[in-house]
Amino acid sequence: MIELSVVNKTYLVGEAPLRALRDVNMTIGAGEYLSVMGPSGSGKSTLLNMIGLLDRPDSGSYCLDGVATETLGEEPRARLRADYIGFIFQAFHLINRLTTLENVELPMMLGGIAPKQRRQNALAVLEQVGLADRAGHRPGQLSGGQLQRVAIARAIVMKPRILLADEPTGNLDQASGNEVVEVLENLNREGITLLVVTHDANLGKRAKRRIRMVDGQIESDTGDDNVAAGSTAL
Amino acid sequence: MLLRDQLHFNGQLFLRHRVRTGLLLLAVGLGVASVILLTSLGEGARRYVDREFSSLGNQLLIILPGRKETTGGAPPIYGTAPRDLTLEDAQALERIPAIRAVxxxxxxxxxxxxxxxxxxxxxxxxxxxxxxxxxxxxxxxxxxxxxxxxxxxxxxxxxxxxxxxxxxxxxxxxxxxxxxxxxxxxxxxxxxxxxxxxxxxxxxxxxxxxxxxxxxxxxxxxxVLMELDGNADFARAEERVRAVIRERHEGDDDITLISQDSMLAAFNNILTTLTLAIAAIAAISLLVAGILIMNISLISVSQRRQEIGLLKALGGSSRQVRQLFLGESLMLVSMGSAAGIAVAWSAVLVMARLWPSFPLAPPWWSVPAAVGTALVAGLVFSLIPARRAAALDPVLALRGQGG
Structure with missing residues (x-):
């Protein structure tokens, strides 16, 4: 499904170059549940963005479902992103002037799907995250946990194969956080590939495969079923 | 992204930022209205002069004493001649057959x-x-x-x-x-x-x-004012008039002849040029509106960094983001232009009622020119913000960091 080989990425922070990823090799199979942990600046967000096609590697290659992405132009990358990947952010990033339903419809709107179909799909996923009755509300009227569930609904409405979550519970209290994690894990059980970047050790531990990053490199890659990273190939 | 969705999306944005939208509409509307109104005034002046001249009857030939050049300026009003044009000169002109009255x-x-x-x-x-x-x-x-x-x-x-x-x-x-x-x-x-x-x-x-x-x-x-016969040839009549005067003024035809056509043409030229100049001045206000759109769009881009990043993360391409921002400007300019046209037309109607003798009317080209300038200014000046929005790094944008 996801294949990174010898990926490097360097950012310029002021004058000094910062190597965010150093020779990262990684393979993720369909339906896996991974957590990526590590100190700030260890490159875990960069890794997430790389996998999410928001960022390009300086060198190395990234194959997504057999497609070499590093040579693709902006348009095909946007299409791949729309088809394969759902994002969940720490700060939810819902658009305040839009209703819950419209927020969930947004990816379909960008994809040019007809309004009737959009509405149907959006209501279906809202049902799935347990917020069908909040369809007409605006983000300002919802609690943190509800907001993140709307964001999840938005992330999965295009039926992506991969869900990338950047600190999904970072802005939530314990109870709401648990709700959100439950929704995410349910989705994973239904077959979606789930990758969670987090500082929260408890959340990290729940994943079946745990990756620890330090200074842009993968320090450890451990799994419950004792399978090493490279061997859970496609 | 469907056009309809784009309109809806931007529409919600306008509703959300009512003051900002209102001010931009005002700027564009004022620009468009001023172009139309000012060109209407110019065109009205041209028509007014036109009408005044045709009220003279179109077979008019005017003799002024002294020789003056009539090209490239307003026709001479007073001439100073070495030799006066006398009543006897005028009576001699009456004998020219092509001249009906002197x-x-x-x-x-x-x-x-x-x-x-x-x-x-x-x-x-x-x-x-x-x-x-x-x-x-x-x-x-x-x-x-x-x-x-x-x-x-x-x-x-x-x-x-x-x-x-x-x-x-x-x-x-x-x-x-x-x-x-x-x-x-x-x-x-x-x-x-x-x-x-x-x-x-x-x-x-x-x-x-x-x-x-x-x-x-x-x-x-x-x-001396002269009226020619209905079918008389101007050039021939002018030649005869000069011949008569030469004979009476010791071989010197020291007069200036003005036909109504030449005056009308001169006035028309001047007034059309003037109208264009006024239009150009008014168009500057559209330019200012364009710059205003650019500034506000740039602010909007930086305020909406997160949203832009989000759109990209949700599968929106740079092109779509660019289109959204350009579309936003075009919508603003279109609405502003419509308002401006409405204001200008009502003003013209009101003024036509207040001063019925002045033929105030926008020339045919003023509306397309005003709207065209507004659209071009809006587009050109929103290119930079749109490009900046499209080039925004979604990763940084979503984190709310600079870049």
């Missing part, structure tokens, strides 16, 4: 008084032909009699306003007024008519040409 004019100012009321007005000394050539009618009394072609007589015809000022509603015909230091009998009152060629025909007095000659103590004519 009206010599001596002009000056004098105070016209009745009892203790007095007004300083323009005095035109002329012959009965002036009424034919300038298409003047009397509403009461009579025009100058035929004898006045060669004799001085103490009679006068009053302009309608002058009559009203001196006599009010009482009868003027047969009464005596004092013109300068002479007493004259009023024989007629001109029909009410507007200004013509900068001369307020309502506020003047017409006296026999010989009388004016004595009053102003000059044999020199101010000008």
């Amino acid at each position: 009206a010599p004019v001596i002009a000056g100012t004098a105070s016209v008084a009745l009892q203790n009321r007095s007004r300083e007005v323009i005095v035109l000394g002329s012959t009965p032909e002036i009424f034919q050539v300038r298409d003047l009618e009397v509403s009461q009394g009579e025009i100058l009699p035929d004898r006045t072609r060669s004799e001085a007589m103490a009679i006068c015809v009053l302009g309608s306003k002058l009559k009203q000022e001196l006599f009010g509603n009482s009868r003027a015909i047969g009464e005596w007024v004092r013109v300068g230091d002479r007493r004259m009998r009023v024989i007629g009152v001109l029909e009410e008519r507007g200004e013509s060629l900068g001369l307020d025909l309502r506020d003047m007095i017409i006296v026999p040409v010989r009388t004016a000659e004595q009053m102003f103590n000059t044999p020199g004519l101010f000008r």
Whole structure:
């Protein structure tokens, strides 16, 4: 499904170059549940963005479902992103002037799907995250946990194969956080590939495969079923 | 992304930022309205002059004493000649077959008084032909009699306003007024008519040409107005006129001939140029509106960094983001233009009602030009913000960091 080989990425922070990823090799199979942990600046967000096609590697290659992405132009990358990947952010990033339903419809709107179909799909996923009755509300009227569930609904409405979550519970209290994690894990059980970047050790531990990053490199890659990273190939 | 969705998306944005949207609409609307209004004024002036000239009758030929160039400027009003153009010259011109009527004019100012009321007005000394050539009618009394072609007589015809000022509603015909230091009998009152060629025909007095000659103590004519036969050739007639004058002025045709066509063409040129210049000035306000759109769009881009990043993360391409921002400007400009056109049209209608004699009308090109300029300015000036939005790094944008 996801294949990174010898990926490097360097950012310029002021004058000094910062190597965010150093020779990262990684393979993720369909339906896996991974957590990526590590100190700030260890490159875990960069890794997430790389996998999410928001960022390009300086060198190395990234194959997504057999497609070499590093040579693709902006348009095909946007299409791949729309088809394969759902994002969940720490700060939810819902658009305040839009209703819950419209927020969930947004990816379909960008994809040019007809309004009737959009509405149907959006209501279906809202049902799935347990917020069908909040369809007409605006983000300002919802609690943190509800907001993140709307964001999840938005992330999965295009039926992506991969869900990338950047600190999904970072802005939530314990109870709401648990709700959100439950929704995410349910989705994973239904077959979606789930990758969670987090500082929260408890959340990290729940994943079946745990990756620890330090200074842009993968320090450890451990799994419950004792399978090493490279061997859970496609 | 469907067009309909894009309109809806931007529409919600406008609703959310009502003040911002309102101000931008105001800027664009004012720009468009001012272009249309100012060009309407210019075009109105052109039409006004056009109408004034055609009211003269189109077979008019005017002789001024002295030689002047008429190209490249307003026609000469006063000429200074080494040799005066005299009444005898005018009478000689009457013998040219293509000329139907010759009206010599001596002009000056004098105070016209009745009892203790007095007004300083323009005095035109002329012959009965002036009424034919300038298409003047009397509403009461009579025009100058035929004898006045060669004799001085103490009679006068009053302009309608002058009559009203001196006599009010009482009868003027047969009464005596004092013109300068002479007493004259009023024989007629001109029909009410507007200004013509900068001369307020309502506020003047017409006296026999010989009388004016004595009053102003000059044999020199101010000008000679001639009406040609309906099918006469201008160039031929002009040649004959010059020949006659040459013969009488020792081989020198020291006159300036103005045909109505040449004056009209000159005025038309000037006024069209003027209208274009005014339009260009007004277009600057559209440019300013464009710059305003750019600034506000740039602010909008930085305020909406997260949203832009989000759109990209949700599968939106740079092109879509660019389109959204360009579309936003185009929508604003379109709405602003529509408002501007509405305002301009209402203003034109109101002004047309207030000043019915001034033919105010926007020229055909002013609306497309105004809207076109607005659209181009809006597009050009939103290119930079749109490009900046499209180039935004979604990763940094979503984290709310600079970049």
